[in-house]
Amino acid sequence: MMVDSNESTRAGFHGPVLVVDDSPDFRNAMLDVLTDAGRQVVLAENGEDALLKLSKTRPCLILLDLKMPVMDGFEFLDELAKLHLDIPVLAVSEHASLAPSERYPHLIGTLGKPFHIRELLSIIDEYCSGRQPE
Numbered sequence: 129m130m131v132d133s134n135e136s137t138r139a140g141f142h143g144p145v146l147v148v149d150d151s152p153d154f155r156n157a158m159l160d161v162l163t164d165a166g167r168q169v170v171l172a173e174n175g176e177d178a179l180l181k182l183s184k185t186r187p188c189l190i191l192l193d194l195k196m197p198v199m200d201g202f203e204f205l206d207e208l209a210k211l212h213l214d215i216p217v218l219a220v221s222e223h224a225s226l227a228p229s230e231r232y233p234h235l236i237g238t239l240g241k242p243f244h245i246r247e248l249l250s251i252i253d254e255y256c257s258g259r260q261p262e
Contacts, residue, residue: 144168145252146187148178148204149220150196158191165249167256175204182208187215188256190234191248194221205232216255220248 194201
Protein backbone atom coordinates (compact mmCIF):
# COMPACT_ATOMS: atom_id res chain seq x y z
CA MET A 129 0.00 0.00 0.00
CA MET A 130 1.27 3.42 -0.88
CA VAL A 131 -0.10 6.71 0.45
CA ASP A 132 1.20 10.21 -0.20
CA SER A 133 2.42 11.85 3.00
CA ASN A 134 2.05 15.38 1.62
CA GLU A 135 0.31 17.45 4.30
CA SER A 136 -1.41 19.65 1.72
CA THR A 137 -3.47 16.69 0.47
CA ARG A 138 -4.84 16.03 3.95
CA ALA A 139 -7.99 18.06 3.77
CA GLY A 140 -9.55 17.00 7.07
CA PHE A 141 -13.03 17.48 5.66
CA HIS A 142 -16.18 16.65 7.58
CA GLY A 143 -18.15 14.69 5.04
CA PRO A 144 -19.04 11.25 3.83
CA VAL A 145 -16.73 8.73 2.26
CA LEU A 146 -17.65 8.14 -1.39
CA VAL A 147 -17.22 4.47 -2.33
CA VAL A 148 -17.02 3.96 -6.11
CA ASP A 149 -17.03 0.30 -7.14
CA ASP A 150 -18.97 -1.79 -9.65
CA SER A 151 -19.33 -4.70 -7.23
CA PRO A 152 -22.56 -4.48 -5.19
CA ASP A 153 -21.04 -6.89 -2.65
CA PHE A 154 -18.01 -4.65 -2.14
CA ARG A 155 -20.14 -1.49 -1.91
CA ASN A 156 -22.46 -3.10 0.65
CA ALA A 157 -19.54 -4.44 2.68
CA MET A 158 -17.95 -0.97 2.76
CA LEU A 159 -21.31 0.56 3.74
CA ASP A 160 -21.58 -1.85 6.68
CA VAL A 161 -17.98 -1.47 7.84
CA LEU A 162 -17.82 2.30 7.51
CA THR A 163 -21.20 3.02 9.09
CA ASP A 164 -20.26 0.68 11.98
CA ALA A 165 -17.12 2.84 12.34
CA GLY A 166 -19.28 5.98 12.57
CA ARG A 167 -18.76 7.23 9.03
CA GLN A 168 -21.30 8.56 6.59
CA VAL A 169 -21.11 6.77 3.26
CA VAL A 170 -22.26 7.55 -0.28
CA LEU A 171 -22.18 4.73 -2.84
CA ALA A 172 -21.60 4.90 -6.60
CA GLU A 173 -21.43 1.99 -9.05
CA ASN A 174 -19.04 3.60 -11.56
CA GLY A 175 -17.24 6.83 -12.34
CA GLU A 176 -20.19 8.40 -14.12
CA ASP A 177 -22.45 7.71 -11.12
CA ALA A 178 -19.75 9.13 -8.82
CA LEU A 179 -19.65 12.40 -10.78
CA LEU A 180 -23.43 12.72 -10.31
CA LYS A 181 -23.00 12.13 -6.56
CA LEU A 182 -20.32 14.85 -6.44
CA SER A 183 -22.87 17.34 -7.76
CA LYS A 184 -24.86 16.76 -4.54
CA THR A 185 -22.26 16.08 -1.85
CA ARG A 186 -18.62 16.81 -0.96
CA PRO A 187 -16.94 13.70 0.44
CA CYS A 188 -13.88 13.86 2.66
CA LEU A 189 -12.34 10.94 0.72
CA ILE A 190 -13.15 8.89 -2.37
CA LEU A 191 -12.45 5.14 -2.40
CA LEU A 192 -12.15 4.34 -6.09
CA ASP A 193 -12.07 1.04 -7.95
CA LEU A 194 -9.98 1.37 -11.11
CA LYS A 195 -11.65 -1.23 -13.35
CA MET A 196 -15.37 -0.58 -13.85
CA PRO A 197 -17.80 -0.47 -16.78
CA VAL A 198 -19.34 2.79 -18.07
CA MET A 199 -16.57 5.03 -16.69
CA ASP A 200 -13.52 3.43 -15.08
CA GLY A 201 -11.38 4.87 -12.31
CA PHE A 202 -8.80 6.36 -14.66
CA GLU A 203 -11.47 8.24 -16.62
CA PHE A 204 -13.06 9.38 -13.36
CA LEU A 205 -9.74 10.79 -12.14
CA ASP A 206 -9.37 12.72 -15.40
CA GLU A 207 -12.87 14.19 -15.01
CA LEU A 208 -12.32 14.98 -11.32
CA ALA A 209 -9.22 17.00 -12.22
CA LYS A 210 -11.33 19.12 -14.59
CA LEU A 211 -13.76 19.96 -11.75
CA HIS A 212 -11.01 21.53 -9.60
CA LEU A 213 -12.38 19.92 -6.44
CA ASP A 214 -9.85 19.31 -3.68
CA ILE A 215 -10.97 15.80 -2.69
CA PRO A 216 -8.40 13.11 -1.93
CA VAL A 217 -8.81 9.78 -3.74
CA LEU A 218 -7.58 6.37 -2.62
CA ALA A 219 -7.53 3.81 -5.44
CA VAL A 220 -8.78 0.46 -4.12
CA SER A 221 -8.14 -2.25 -6.69
CA GLU A 222 -7.13 -5.86 -7.08
CA HIS A 223 -6.15 -5.31 -10.71
CA ALA A 224 -3.91 -2.28 -10.85
CA SER A 225 -1.70 0.04 -8.86
CA LEU A 226 -1.50 3.75 -9.43
CA ALA A 227 0.88 6.31 -7.96
CA PRO A 228 0.17 9.98 -7.30
CA SER A 229 1.32 12.09 -10.25
CA GLU A 230 0.74 15.36 -12.06
CA ARG A 231 -1.89 13.60 -14.15
CA TYR A 232 -3.74 12.41 -11.03
CA PRO A 233 -3.30 15.23 -8.49
CA HIS A 234 -6.11 14.01 -6.22
CA LEU A 235 -4.69 10.52 -5.83
CA ILE A 236 -3.12 9.77 -2.44
CA GLY A 237 -2.18 6.17 -3.28
CA THR A 238 -3.41 2.65 -3.92
CA LEU A 239 -4.75 0.07 -1.50
CA GLY A 240 -4.74 -3.44 -2.97
CA LYS A 241 -7.70 -5.79 -2.60
CA PRO A 242 -7.96 -7.66 -0.34
CA PHE A 243 -6.91 -5.31 2.45
CA HIS A 244 -7.15 -5.11 6.24
CA ILE A 245 -10.09 -3.04 7.44
CA ARG A 246 -7.91 -1.45 10.16
CA GLU A 247 -5.56 -0.16 7.47
CA LEU A 248 -8.44 1.38 5.52
CA LEU A 249 -9.96 2.95 8.65
CA SER A 250 -6.58 4.43 9.56
CA ILE A 251 -6.35 6.12 6.15
CA ILE A 252 -9.92 7.38 6.44
CA ASP A 253 -9.17 8.79 9.90
CA GLU A 254 -6.16 10.57 8.47
CA TYR A 255 -8.15 12.34 5.74
CA CYS A 256 -11.62 12.65 7.32
CA SER A 257 -11.74 14.45 10.62
CA GLY A 258 -15.50 14.31 11.12
CA ARG A 259 -17.52 11.36 12.35
CA GLN A 260 -21.25 10.94 12.57
CA PRO A 261 -22.65 11.98 15.94
CA GLU A 262 -23.18 8.98 18.23
